[in-house]
Amino acid sequence: MPDYERGKVPCTRCGSAEGTALAAGDRVTVxxxxxxxxxxxPVxxxxRSHDVERVADTMDVLAEEQVVIxxxxxxxxxxxxxxxxxxNALSFGGVELIDYSPAKDGY
Ligand SMILES: [Zn+2]
Structure with a gap:
């Protein structure tokens, strides 16, 4: 989960090791x-080195809308x-939709 106080968020694959955290200005996949x-x-x-392209690569497909951006x-x-x-809290800018899984796919 985003660290609201420090304005940093770890990459899910890299883990939360100090120094690998993502901060403002970094291009990320979410x-x-x-x-x-x-x-x-955000799940x-x-x-950048752990880019994902499909919803199914990041989480189980559920009966709800899921996206990768x-x-x-x-x-x-x-x-x-x-x-x-x-x-220092972070938000997402320049959002680009990469994959979309509609709710019906989860049934
Ligand atoms: Zn990573």
């Missing part, structure tokens, strides 16, 4: 699922309703 049709939840983040991490900050503003 797998997301549309959790109960309400919110897009995994990959660095390419994006650039941006330090836009994040306003958390409970704990306040996190200025």
């Amino acid at each position: 797998a997301l699922r549309n959790y109960e049709g309400h919110t897009w939840e 995994a983040v990959y660095c 390419a994006a650039t991490l941006e330090a836009t900050g994040y306003l958390d309703p409970l704990s306040g503003y996190h200025p």
Whole structure:
């Protein structure tokens, strides 16, 4: 999961070793699922050397919308309703859709 305070997120394949974390400006590949049709939840983040191209390579295909995107991490900050503003929090910019798995594929 993204580290809101430090503005870093580890690549799922590299692990969370210090120094391999991805930060603002890095181009990444991200797998997301549309959790109960309400919110897009990042499932995994990959660095350039661990690019993935298909939803099925990143997670089980479920009865919900799932995507793989390419994006650039941006330090836009994040306003958390409970704990306040996190200025280093990351979001995704320059999003490019790579693969899409509709909900019906999971049945
Ligand atoms: Zn990696």
